[in-house]
Amino acid sequence: MRFLMLLKKELRECLPWMVAAAAFLLIFGSLNLWRTVRFEAKYRYRVFERYSNVPGYQVGRYPLGDVGALMFVSAVGLGLALGVRQFWVADFTGTWGFILHRSTHRTTVLVAKICAGFISLILAVGLVWCYLFWRASLPDYSPVPPPMGFLIGGWLICGTGLLSYMGAGLAGLSKAKWYTTKLAGLGFAVWMFFIFTQQWTHWWSFGTIVIGIGVLFYLMWETFLKREF
Numbered sequence: 001m002r003f004l005m006l007l008k009k010e011l012r013e014c015l016p017w018m019v020a021a022a023a024f025l026l027i028f029g030s031l032n033l034w035r036t037v038r039f040e041a042k043y044r045y046r047v048f049e050r051y052s053n054v055p056g057y058q059v060g061r062y063p064l065g066d067v068g069a070l071m072f073v074s075a076v077g078l079g080l081a082l083g084v085r086q087f088w089v090a091d092f093t094g095t096w097g098f099i100l101h102r103s104t105h106r107t108t109v110l111v112a113k114i115c116a117g118f119i120s121l122i123l124a125v126g127l128v129w130c131y132l133f134w135r136a137s138l139p140d141y142s143p144v145p146p147p148m149g150f151l152i153g154g155w156l157i158c159g160t161g162l163l164s165y166m167g168a169g170l171a172g173l174s175k176a177k178w179y180t181t182k183l184a185g186l187g188f189a190v191w192m193f194f195i196f197t198q199q200w201t202h203w204w205s206f207g208t209i210v211i212g213i214g215v216l217f218y219l220m221w222e223t224f225l226k227r228e229f
Helices: 002-043 068-087 089-093 106-137 148-173 184-197 202-226
Strands: none
Touching (some): 002 106, 184 202
């Protein structure tokens, strides 16, 4: 029961940022999708003559090709905002002592915070991405339906938001000085994202995200349990 109460509390605190990220991705993603489809509908060839030359701008594209950048901004931005909200604000306001009351183990508090962050990212970014993919796949919306690999790739981009969230959380828990290793968690997240961009298959990209999240989670766990608040 204590875990569920803590989870609800953390979700309430994450709700404004989650709604903002979901609204950003939904509005600008829908506008980008509509603009792309309208542009392609204007210039798309209906019939190709054999061996004929077709200008590049007249070849139809997948309607979700430009939403990836919006996905990345939403996922990473939300991850950083949640990391700061959950692990930095308590330091600034000096409320860690109130949060870590004696009746609740530190492990329960940390797991509730991380679960709330993951749920927020999945609901705000992952589900909106699924809606955009479904909308672009309807035959009455675009004659060029996106392949299933696009859906998987979008969820992998959502995973970069988890990396940024864990990196920001670790930096917030660290008691090191700004000019030493306090931001090492964020630096590691950036490095893992660079490795993520170099992968050519979804499996390797997924493995990179899992390894990065696993390392950051272990460091957060050790730091949180041993830190003196």
